[in-house]
Amino acid sequence: MDAGFTSLKLNGIDGTTTKHIADIAGVSVGSVYEYFSSKEDIYAQMTKLFADEIVKMIQKSLPQIVDLPLGEAVRFLLHRYKDLLEQNNERFLQLLTHQSRFAIDQYVKEAESSLMAFAMTYISKHPELLKVNDLLTNSYVLINAAVFSVIRYLSQPNSMIEFDRVVEVIVQIIEHHIEALTGQPSKT
Amino acid sequence: MDAGFTSLKLNGIDGTTTKHIADIAGVSVGSVYEYFSSKEDIYAQMTKLFADEIVKMIQKSLPQIVDLPLGEAVRFLLHRYKDLLEQNNERFLQLLTHQSRFAIDQYVKEAESSLMAFAMTYISKHPELLKVNDLLTNSYVLINAAVFSVIRYLSQPNSMIEFDRVVEVIVQIIEHHIEALTGQPSKT
Amino acid sequence: MDAGFTSLKLNGIDGTTTKHIADIAGVSVGSVYEYFSSKEDIYAQMTKLFADEIVKMIQKSLPQIVDLPLGEAVRFLLHRYKDLLEQNNERFLQLLTHQSRFAIDQYVKEAESSLMAFAMTYISKHPELLKVNDLLTNSYVLINAAVFSVIRYLSQPNSMIEFDRVVEVIVQIIEHHIEALTGQPSKT
Amino acid sequence: MDAGFTSLKLNGIDGTTTKHIADIAGVSVGSVYEYFSSKEDIYAQMTKLFADEIVKMIQKSLPQIVDLPLGEAVRFLLHRYKDLLEQNNERFLQLLTHQSRFAIDQYVKEAESSLMAFAMTYISKHPELLKVNDLLTNSYVLINAAVFSVIRYLSQPNSMIEFDRVVEVIVQIIEHHIEALTGQPSKT
DNA sequence: CATGAATGAGTATTCATTCAT
C-alpha cells in the first residue's frame, strides 16, 4: 500500500501499473495479488485507510476542541487536516488529486458523518448556534468552503500566499458569519 | 469535440476511446486525427473550450455587475456559472468531475486571471474594499470557497438542500466577512 | 482461421496462443481481434466450419446414395468423411482430437440432425428397414460405431490395418446386422 | 489423487489448479509436490490408475467369461466397464471426457493389450472363431465400436435410449457379424 | 480528404513451481 502511494506520486494515476507498485514494494507482482485481489482493490484500501485516518483524527481532536470558541476549533482541525494530508510524503493529498478515479465518495461519507457527529456535540455545548436559521445549509457551505480551500491550496500552493494566512481567513470568515447570524461574538 | 463530451458522459473517462468519439461524431478515427493531434489534444481542446466559455461569461457579465453591491454581483455570477456548467447536458460539469485527468489547471489559470481582472475593476469602483487587509488571501479564499461549494453541490446534489439556498449562504458569508473587515455594510 | 488450424497442429491446444495464431497468419494480434471477438470465438468458428462442411458433404452425397444398398451407401459416406477429416492437413481431425475443449457438441448436433435427415430419406426409400425393432437405438449404435471407429483409426493409425479394410468391416457389420434383423439381404 | 478427480469434476480441467487439488486434499501445495513431481504427473498417475483398473477388471472377469458364448461375454464386460467408469462419482468418465489433455493413449495401450490377451484366450477356447478372415481388423472394429458407443452414451446420455438397450444392440451386432462370418451361431 | 484496417506496445491477472522456515 505504501508502494501504491509512492507510485501514485511518482508515475501519476495513469502511469501506475501493478508492476510499478510491486517493484517499488520490492516484491513480485504475484505477491501483490496475494494481498490485494485486484488493482482496484489496492486503490480501495488506500482510500479506506485515508477515510479511517480522518475519522481517527477527528475523534482524537474532539475532546480538545469541544469547549473552544468555534474559530479556534476550526483552526485546530484545519491544521490537523493539513498535517494528515501532508504526512508520509503527501500521500493522501495525491489521493484527493485523483479522487475521481477512486471510489472516494463512499469513504468520504464516513468522514463526513464523523464531522457531523462533531458538529452535533459542538452545538450541544454551544447552544447559541441554534439561533442560526437553516443550520444545515450553513454547515454544508462552511464545511465545504473550508475543506476545499485547504485542499486547493495544498494541491497547488500559491507562493504569494501562506497556509497560515489561508487558515486565518477561513477562521475569520466563519466567525464573522456566525456572529452576524447569532448576533453575538463567537469568541468567549 | 461535441462527441468528446458526449462520450465522456456516456462511457466515463476510462470507457472513452478514440473510436467511441469518432463513432459518436459520425466520422472515422482517421478524421479525428485530422483535427486533433492526439487523444490528449482532444481533451486539451475540450478544456480550453471550457476555460474560454468561463472567460466569455465573466466578460459578458462584467458591465451588468460592476456597479452592483458585492453580494448581488456574486449571486449573479454564481447563477451564470451554474448555467454554464449545466448547459449542453452538463458537459463542463463532467469535465470538472474528471479534472485530474485533464490538464485543467493550465486553463483554469486563464479563468482565474479573468476573475482577477473582474475583481480589480470591481474594487476600483468600490474603493472601500481597499480597507481590507491582505486582500489577496481574502479573495483567494472567498473565490475558492464559492466556486468549490457550487461544484461540489452540482456534482453530488444533496436532496436536503436547494441550490438557491447554497448561493444565498455563500452570498451572506461574503457579505458578512466584507462588512466585518471594512466596517461598513457591503450593500449600498 | 487457417492459422488457427495450423497452430493447433503445430503447438497443440495448450501451446496455441493468440500470438501464435497471429504470427502464423502473418498479421498482428490486433488484427486477429478485428475478426474474432476472442480466442474462444476463433475456436467456435473453426468448429462451426467443420460442422458446416459435414452437413454440406452429407447433402451433396445424398442423391448419389439414397438408391444404393445400405452397405454401399455407408461405404461411400465413410470415404467422403475420411476425405473431409484429412483435407487441408487433417485440420478437422485435429479438432476432433481436442474435442473436449471446443463447444463441439453444439455443432455436432447439427451434423447429427443432418445425418438423421439422411436416414429418414433412406428409410423411406427402403421400407424393409421399418421391420427393424427399436430403430432408434440400432441407428444410434451403428452410427456411433462407424463414426468413432473411423475417427479412432485416423487419429492413431494402426500400421497393421488398412483404412479400406476398416471400412469394409464396418460395412459388413452393418449389413449382417440389418440382414439378421429384417430377415433379408440388404443388398439388392 | 482422489482430490485430483474431485477437482476435475468440480472445476473442469481448465479450472483445476494445483491449489485446488491441495485444498481438496486438505494439504498444502508443497505437500502435493512431495508426492507428484508436477501437475502433469498428477494427471499421468490418475490416468495410470484408470488403466490399471481396466486391466484388473478384465483379468478378474476372465475366468467367468471365457466359457460363455461371445455375446454373453461381451455383455458382461460392457456392464463391468460401465460400473468402472461410473464408480466414485464418475471419476474415470471425467478422464475420458478430457482425454486429449491427458496422455491417455499411452496407458490405453496397456488396457488394449490386456483386451487382446483376453481375446487370445477366448479364441483358443472357441476355435470356430478362427474361421474369421482378417481377425485383426474385425476385432479392432468390434472392440472400438463397443467401447466408444458405451463412452459416448455415458458422456452424453440420451434420454430416449436406455443403457441396457445400447448394450443389447452391441451384443446383437457382434453376434450377427460373427455368425455371418463363421457360418454358425455364436451361442452354444 | 476521408477511411478504417492494421499495428504492436502495454497491462492486469493467473498459476505452476520453489524453498526458507
Next chain:
DNA sequence: TATGAATGAATACTCATTCAT
C-alpha cells in the same frame, strides 16, 4: 516432513496511432 508465501513467466486482450487506398 509439511507449509504456504513468494516468484515471475506467460497470456488474452485493448486501444492510440498510422497510412495505404
